[in-house]
Amino acid sequence: MSTSPTGPLPPADGLLSAARRNLRELAHGLSHASHPSTPLLAHAPKRWQRLLPYVVVLALAATFIPVTITNLTTQYGVPGAPAGALGVAQAAPLLMLAHRPLQAWWIVFPADILGALVLLAQPADPHDVWPWTPPVIVAYLFLLLALGLRETRRTVIAVWAVTGAAGAVLHLIAPDRSSGSALLLTILGGVVLVIGGAVRERGVAQRRLAEQETISEAERAQRTLLEERTRIARELHDVVAHHMSVITVQADSAPYRISGLPKAAEEEFTAIAAAARESLGEMRRLLSVLRSEGTEGDRAPQPGLDRLQQLVEATVRAGLPAELALSKELTSGRGKVPPAVALSAYRIVQEALANVVRHAPGARTRVLVAPERGHLLVLVVNERAATRASPLETSGTGHGLVGMRERVRLTGGTLDTGPLPDGGFRVAARMPLPPAAAPSAPPPAAPPTPLPPEDL
Numbered sequence: 001m002s003t004s005p006t007g008p009l010p011p012a013d014g015l016l017s018a019a020r021r022n023l024r025e026l027a028h029g030l031s032h033a034s035h036p037s038t039p040l041l042a043h044a045p046k047r048w049q050r051l052l053p054y055v056v057v058l059a060l061a062a063t064f065i066p067v068t069i070t071n072l073t074t075q076y077g078v079p080g081a082p083a084g085a086l087g088v089a090q091a092a093p094l095l096m097l098a099h100r101p102l103q104a105w106w107i108v109f110p111a112d113i114l115g116a117l118v119l120l121a122q123p124a125d126p127h128d129v130w131p132w133t134p135p136v137i138v139a140y141l142f143l144l145l146a147l148g149l150r151e152t153r154r155t156v157i158a159v160w161a162v163t164g165a166a167g168a169v170l171h172l173i174a175p176d177r178s179s180g181s182a183l184l185l186t187i188l189g190g191v192v193l194v195i196g197g198a199v200r201e202r203g204v205a206q207r208r209l210a211e212q213e214t215i216s217e218a219e220r221a222q223r224t225l226l227e228e229r230t231r232i233a234r235e236l237h238d239v240v241a242h243h244m245s246v247i248t249v250q251a252d253s254a255p256y257r258i259s260g261l262p263k264a265a266e267e268e269f270t271a272i273a274a275a276a277r278e279s280l281g282e283m284r285r286l287l288s289v290l291r292s293e294g295t296e297g298d299r300a301p302q303p304g305l306d307r308l309q310q311l312v313e314a315t316v317r318a319g320l321p322a323e324l325a326l327s328k329e330l331t332s333g334r335g336k337v338p339p340a341v342a343l344s345a346y347r348i349v350q351e352a353l354a355n356v357v358r359h360a361p362g363a364r365t366r367v368l369v370a371p372e373r374g375h376l377l378v379l380v381v382n383e384r385a386a387t388r389a390s391p392l393e394t395s396g397t398g399h400g401l402v403g404m405r406e407r408v409r410l411t412g413g414t415l416d417t418g419p420l421p422d423g424g425f426r427v428a429a430r431m432p433l434p435p436a437a438a439p440s441a442p443p444p445a446a447p448p449t450p451l452p453p454e455d456l
Contacts, residue, residue, distance in 0.1 A: 030158045033102045033151070040098050040149065053098035060142055064091035068135040072115075076122050076133070086115045091139055101146035105159060108143055109166070112136050116170050124177055131170040132181040137188070144189050148196020156193045163189055221402075228403045232410060235302055235347075236340055241283055248276040304342035305330055305369065308349060312367060315353045320365060322353065327370035337376060341431045344407040345369060345378045351403055352380035352427040360385040363424065375413065375430040384423030404429065 040053040069087035072078040078086070089111035096104035116131035132140070140163075148156050167182025251273035255266045303311075305326070312324040330337065337345075349367055356365050365382040401417055404427065408415040413431035420426055 025154055027158070030102075030155065030162070033100070037099045040146075057095050057097045060094040060097070060139070061092055064094060064135055064139045067091075068133075068139070071133055071135050076119050076125075076128065078118060078122060082118060086111065086118065090115060090136060094139060094142065097143065097146040101143065101150050102155065105143055105147060108140065109163070112140065113166055113170070120174055120177065128177075129179050129181050130174070130177045131167065132185050137181060137185050140185060141188055141192050144192045145196045148193045149200050153197060156197055160186070160190055160193055224402055225406070228406050232403075232406060235343060236410075241280060244276050244280050244283070248273050248280070251276060302339070302343050303346045304339065305337060305345060307346060308367070308369060311346070311350055311353070315357070315365075318357065320353065320357055320362065322356075322365040322367060325366070325368045325370070329371060330369065336434065338434060341376055341411050341433065344411050344431060345376060345429070347407055348378050348404050348427065348429050349380060351400060355400055355427075356380075356382045356425070360425070371433060372430070374435070375432050378427075378429040378431070380427040381420070382424050 039050065041049050044050050065087055068091050069083050072083035072086060073080060090108055093104040093107040093111075096107075112132065115133070115136065119128075119130055119133075144156075144159065144163075147159055151159075164182075164186040167186055171178040171182050251269045254269040255261055261269075308324060308326060312322050315322045349369070353365065353367075356363055360382055363382045363385040365380065368377065368379040370377055404417070405415050408429050408431060411431040413429060416426070416428040418426060
């Protein structure tokens with residue numbers, strides 16, 4: 001209940017306040033359009049659909065202007081000049097229905113009332129329709145339909161109420177001339193406004209649904225990206241933890257492996273080992289944050305290039321003809337590949353093969369992994385499937401190209417994916433490798449042995 005400084009307001013004051021507030025809202029709805037002055041189908045995909053509202057309003061204006069003028073002059077006996085002015089004022093604003101229906105109503109509605117008052121000065125006929133003539137009723141219904149399609153519920157209610165009130169006042173002015181057209185327009189106008197409002201609200205609901213689907217798709221893509229980044233971070237934890245453990249062991253064992261270390265050096269190694277242990281603890285806590293609730297860590301070592309052959313063989317056993325070409329430099333161990341790059345290469349090949357299984361089952365696939373000008377090249381190319389068949393599996397190990405892109409970005413490399421002219425698909429990743437160790441300088445050649453004097 002409303003209150004005042006002296007106590008609660010009486011119920012009558014509360015009702016009056018609510019009535020005044022509603023009247024202000026209705027007046028605001030009548031004086032302010034709820035949409036920008038854009039055409040009705042401005043965002044339609046086809047050009048003829050965007051032009052359709054203009055064609056309709058041109059046809060309405062071209063029809064109702066002469067019909068209204070002819071009706072006023074022949075049926076009601078209005079002189080030519082006033083009939084022409086009224087006909088144009090009542091029908092020409094129909095040209096505005098495509099983009100400004102509320103402004104058109106502010107012209108048509110007063111013109112219709114003026115026309116009803118002008119007809120009162122003409123001799124009465126038992127067959128005359130008053131206060132609204134037939135052309136006025138039909139044209140006004142088109143106007144109300146445009147309002148229902150564009151304006152808010154508050155605005156169309158205000159228009160309907162004002163129209164009904166104007167018809168009631170005109171009926172009271174000359175009840176003997178009234179033929180019931182005021183009531184007819186009120187009823188038909190209400191039906192048209194309800195239909196237009198229902199169509200408008202359905203369109204608004206569809207637009208909001210489309211916007212929500214777009215937002216949901218963007219959120220789903222962002223969630224997929226975050227999940228893949230978390231998965232990569234969990235996998236790289238093992239790689240980093242291994243290096244930190246090596247640092248810890250080396251720092252702890254340095255005083256025992258290297259004799260004669262000064263006291264300052266032993267303290268430095270001790271500080272290094274303590275910092276490495278603290279970093280390991282922080283990494284474990286970080287991993288517990290990244291791991292989903294209720295999941296266990298993977299106790300198996302992270303795969304690398306040495307597991308690629310097993311991966312391809314398992315894919316072949318699953319029914320996908322695949323071939324692996326692995327550089328001898330990598331298999332012999334001469335080429336040094338960082339664990340993070342090796343893990344990324346394995347996961348890229350794994351996901352690329354899974355994509356072939358899902359989208360092109362049975363397609364011949366070739367896998368190439370080799371160093372190339374300071375980079376590790378990972379190339380997976382599949383041909384077009386010979387026959388359309390159901391996928392051998394429907395679930396992958398990651399999130400497809402999103403995971404590949406994130407792994408390559410993590411290593412500072414580049415990824416190139418896309419279809420081939422023959423219908424196949426290619427995945428090409430280049431990840432930088434650390435500079436190779438400079439070859440050790442050969443030992444200096446021994447000086448030539450001087451010849452004995454007798455040989456000189």
